[in-house]
Amino acid sequence: MTHLVPSSADAPIGVFDSGVGGLSVLRHIHAQLPHEHLLYFADAAYSPYGEKTDQWLVQRSVTIAEFLLAQGVKALVVACNTATGAAIKELRKHYPELPIVGVEPGLKPGGAATRSGKVGVMATEAALTSEKFLALRDQLSQANGTQFVLQGCPGLADAVNRGELETPETVALLRGFIEPVLAQGADTLVLGCTHYPFVRSAIEGIVGDRDVKLIETGDAVARQLSRLLEGAGLLRPGGTPAHLRGYTSGNAAELQHWFASLLGLHPQVESVAV
Known part of the structure; x- marks a missing residue:
């Protein structure tokens, strides 16, 4: 099932990676777009992605996108070079209305x-x-x-x-x-x-x-995301605090640890069967 893409500027941005690597992208998004709500999904149960087939990566990326869309995200960041290379074309085909940013080697x-x-x-x-x-x-x-x-x-x-x-x-x-x-x-x-x-x-x-x-390239990804949101009229205005939430297909305590040790952030993290 494909979810409708929300058009509210107050909706969160979804970011996903196979594990903690995407936090290097999230930190740039968090710094450049401090007013935006952010959801981060770490697919730790299926990490690493570097050894998976393109077909598997496409299917898994769509599954994660569906989960994040069910949480109401207004944009998607594929914070993984491997998943971007294999799946971003298919993601854009699945969700033509959704602003989607991938990462590529610089x-x-x-x-x-x-x-x-x-x-x-x-x-x-x-x-x-x-x-x-x-x-x-x-x-x-x-x-x-x-x-x-x-x-x-x-x-x-x-x-x-x-x-x-x-x-x-x-x-x-x-x-x-x-x-x-x-x-x-x-x-x-x-x-x-x-x-x-x-x-x-x-x-x-x-x-x-x-x-x-x-x-x-994390800085460039954040800038491109900002451009797409601005162009779609989806930049969230300041005034009220932004929230950050983590999800993982693995261990929630582990992802909480990495948020704290790598980024100095302490969001609520939930382990989900996706």
């Missing part, structure tokens, strides 16, 4: 930032092989000659979901991903998964004093 800002002409892209294997991603890479390569060095990062999103942000194991994992990319001459690293900004400190430690620019 190839454009990466291409604009590089001096060597080589940009490293760290992402899940599923994101790096998606049709949408490869089309954008080819388009930008042909337009300005930028070389994109693609680096799959199996296990990294899982480590973030477990809270292992700067453990020796995570640092070793990151070093194995980053050093070969830098050795190929990349002077820019795109953090192409919403989980990866949470290990930014560990990445900076590995990069050291080498002049390497790190690109993440």
